[in-house]
Amino acid sequence: MRFLRIGPAGKEVPAVLGEDGRVFALSALTGDIDGAFLASGGIDRARAALAAGDLTPLDPAGLRTGAPVARPGKVVCIGLNYRDHAEETGAAVPDRPVVFLKDASTVVGPYDRVLIPRGSTRTDWEVELAVVIGREARYLASPADAADHIAGYAISNDVSEREFQLDYSAQWDLGKSCETFNPLGPWLVTPDEVGDVRALGLRLAVNGEVRQDGDTKDMVFDVPYLVWYLSQYMVLRPGDVINTGTPAGVALGLPGTPYLRAGDTVELGIDGLGTQRQTFSHA
Known part of the structure; x- marks a missing residue:
């Protein structure tokens, strides 16, 4: 899976890239792609939601791409x-x-x-x-x-x-x-x-x-x-x-x-x- 964060600095929306190249928002699953998301099985939850068709498509055109991980501890x-x-x-x-x-x-x-x-x-x-x-x-x-x-x-x-x-x-x-x-x-x-x-x-x-x-x-x-x-x-x-x-x-x-x-x-x-x-x- 390919995870990304899209939007203005400090207001990025967590997202995942589908196999067809479309971008899907992860807002229904998590507020961000951060340590808490990773530690709590977030990747597996996102994988299951994407496979089930439960995620909403997001149009990234014209939007900034942020770092894919928010606020790394170090x-x-x-x-x-x-x-x-x-x-x-x-x-x-x-x-x-x-x-x-x-x-x-x-x-x-x-x-x-x-x-x-x-x-x-x-x-x-x-x-x-x-x-x-x-x-x-x-x-x-x-x-x-x-x-x-x-x-x-x-x-x-x-x-x-x-x-x-x-x-x-x-x-x-x-x-x-x-x-x-x-x-x-x-x-x-x-x-x-x-x-x-x-x-x-x-x-x-x-x-x-x-x-x-x-x-x-x-x-x-x-x-x-x-x-x-x-x-x-x-x-x-x-x-x-x-x-x-x-x-x-x-x-x-x-x-x-x-x-x-x-x-x-x-x-x-x-x-x-x-x-x-x-x-x-x-x-």
């Missing part, structure tokens, strides 16, 4: 999780996942405007596979247990300001948590629709020029391992988002490649998860 990010990305930035391939947190309020819709922070000269792009947690994960016994705790997957653009990230602090938070720095969506896609999450192509272009063209098979640590690993150090709750890292092709790793400027357009996509498009402007 966004957990994995750094240097593709070998080619570690190499292009001059970093060693990590022996353990590099973990940092991103302000959850950075999450915006997949087509929303992204703001270049004041004073920024090195705003960068990162296409990433996002994992959405559907069931509390706490001290999982093994990576094999991770699947039962995943609601689905989405596209994430882990926008980063490299000067803020790398030059101003020993931690990365300053360059990762600027407002609008995490476009998410357009859909939350359930695992049965995605297939093999270890073999998904990821692509990103800036002003029509391809910058990133990778594959999740090149991850250093795969999705089940990451969910298991994180559960040893923090409680993952329904609605939480995990950004699983980016392949090579970021401006940081391409000498002479310009960073993002006002008016630039970034387009990105992941196999089976749709596409995003953002225009960047000054904050």
Whole structure:
């Protein structure tokens, strides 16, 4: 299933995409697609209601698409999780996942405007596979247990300001948590629709020029391992988002490649998860 949220920021209507391409409102089942919906069997209820023909069609024409998950409790990010990305930035391939947190309020819709922070000269792009947690994960016994705790997957653009990230602090938070720095969506896609999450192509272009063209098979640590690993150090709750890292092709790793400027357009996509498009402007 493909879940989405449509409407003005803060007033989105929860919806699901039918197999025929039509959009159906979920308002009769839930007020939103959030942690409570995911934790209470909302996906199964929506599946049954769609199959029974109990949902009302919704015309999305002209309406904004929001992030497919409302108000994630936290966004957990994995750094240097593709070998080619570690190499292009001059970093060693990590022996353990590099973990940092991103302000959850950075999450915006997949087509929303992204703001270049004041004073920024090195705003960068990162296409990433996002994992959405559907069931509390706490001290999982093994990576094999991770699947039962995943609601689905989405596209994430882990926008980063490299000067803020790398030059101003020993931690990365300053360059990762600027407002609008995490476009998410357009859909939350359930695992049965995605297939093999270890073999998904990821692509990103800036002003029509391809910058990133990778594959999740090149991850250093795969999705089940990451969910298991994180559960040893923090409680993952329904609605939480995990950004699983980016392949090579970021401006940081391409000498002479310009960073993002006002008016630039970034387009990105992941196999089976749709596409995003953002225009960047000054904050």
